[in-house]
Amino acid sequence: MAGNLQDINPASTAVAKDDLVIPLIDFGPFFTGTPSDKHAVALSITNAFKTSGFVYLKDHGIPPSVVSRVFASSAGFFRRPQSQKDGLGWTTPQSNRGYVAIGREKLATLEETGEMDALRGSAPDIKETMEIGREGVDGLPNQWPDHLDDEGKDFKETMLSFFSMCKDLHRQVMSAIALGMNLPEHFFDGFVNEGDNNLRLLHYPPVRKDVFKQNPNQVRAGEHSDYGSITLLFQDRHGGLQVRSPKGTFVDATPIPDTIVVNAGDLLARWSNDTIKSTRHRVIEPPKPEGQDVDDTSDSYPSRYSIAYFCNPNNNKVIEALPGTFGEDINVTKKYADITAGDYLVQRLTATY
Numbered sequence: 001m002a003g004n005l006q007d008i009n010p011a012s013t014a015v016a017k018d019d020l021v022i023p024l025i026d027f028g029p030f031f032t033g034t035p036s037d038k039h040a041v042a043l044s045i046t047n048a049f050k051t052s053g054f055v056y057l058k059d060h061g062i063p064p065s066v067v068s069r070v071f072a073s074s075a076g077f078f079r080r081p082q083s084q085k086d087g088l089g090w091t092t093p094q095s096n097r098g099y100v101a102i103g104r105e106k107l108a109t110l111e112e113t114g115e116m117d118a119l120r121g122s123a124p125d126i127k128e129t130m131e132i133g134r135e136g137v138d139g140l141p142n143q144w145p146d147h148l149d150d151e152g153k154d155f156k157e158t159m160l161s162f163f164s165m166c167k168d169l170h171r172q173v174m175s176a177i178a179l180g181m182n183l184p185e186h187f188f189d190g191f192v193n194e195g196d197n198n199l200r201l202l203h204y205p206p207v208r209k210d211v212f213k214q215n216p217n218q219v220r221a222g223e224h225s226d227y228g229s230i231t232l233l234f235q236d237r238h239g240g241l242q243v244r245s246p247k248g249t250f251v252d253a254t255p256i257p258d259t260i261v262v263n264a265g266d267l268l269a270r271w272s273n274d275t276i277k278s279t280r281h282r283v284i285e286p287p288k289p290e291g292q293d294v295d296d297t298s299d300s301y302p303s304r305y306s307i308a309y310f311c312n313p314n315n316n317k318v319i320e321a322l323p324g325t326f327g328e329d330i331n332v333t334k335k336y337a338d339i340t341a342g343d344y345l346v347q348r349l350t351a352t353y
């Protein structure tokens with residue numbers, strides 16, 4: 001029946017377990033559909049952000065060939081000698097650019113941050129990352145390997161072009177959230193146009209299986225929520241990402257080819273006066289592939305690569321509760337003080353490194 005919600009509902013289910021439901025949403029109609037298609041996509045995304053805080057997006061406009069090229073370039077970077085990577089090292093939370101060696105960052109929840117040093121010693125995250133920020137910011141240079149060789153030049157070009165595609169997708173997803181929250185479609189444009197975002201390449205190196213058996217606290221990336229507005233997460237096929245369910249269990253967010261996992265961050269939750277959820281997640285050993293219990297005799301898990309594009313409002317923008325999320329008419333007060341996006345993020349990064 002035309003106009004039936006069933007016909008225009010662009011979502012199916014990607015994950016459903018322990019009261020955690022993550023939809024798989026076709027973003028295509030947001031670009032090309034009728035206004036009502038567009039609204040349906042916007043509502044699906046916003047409703048998911050208000051419940052699980054996570055969606056999988058397909059038909060998101062970033063071609064699979066581009067994503068493959070970025071993964072290949074990332075793997076090439078991590079294959080470089082340690083001394084070259086260390087020469088491009090991360091320095092300060094203000095800059096948040098450069099290479100982060102294994103054990104340097106220990107992701108944890110907000111409440112645990114005081115115990116960061118102890119955690120770092122006991123079971124450090126088994127990962128190395130490369131952080132790329134907005135190019136061309138005075139005094140905050142990206143740490144490119146372009147002076148090393150042609151591959152380094154190609155890396156820079158590949159990452160800059162990907163950065164800008166992701167920046168554009170951030171703006172589009174924020175437009176969907178605006179519509180879904182009864183705000184004008186372009187409400188967020190002036191908040192996100194600078195692209196003060198952070199492209200993080202992640203490499204989880206091979207680990208012996210007994211490392212996880214011997215230490216039940218060992219993870220590839222500790223339980224945490226993300227800090228900014230939204231995160232665009234590209235995973236390879238290995239799995240290991242888990243999202244915390246309302247029941248407190250961790251549920252596999254299994255990779256689905258050609259999709260992006262998109263989740264809301266703490267600053268968006270704060271901006272929405274906590275109507276949107278920033279949900280905790282972590283990365284552990286990959287789940288056993290079905291039917292391989294007998295065949296898989298290797299004693300190590302292979303490398304896992306992922307790419308997280310952390311989106312943020314412009315650094316200088318003051319973040320205050322969105323219209324419609326507080327007021328006498330709905331009997332809700334503003335829960336948080338106003339803060340600039342830049343101050344908020346530096347505070348959070350300072351606690352993590």
Ligand SMILES: O=C(O)CCC(=O)C(=O)O
Binds near residue numbers: 200
């Ligand atoms: O590697 C992943 O799948 C997730 C990484 C992540 O959550 C993060 O870096 O914030």
Ligand SMILES: [Fe+2]
Binds near residue numbers: 224226231
């Ligand atoms: Fe994360």
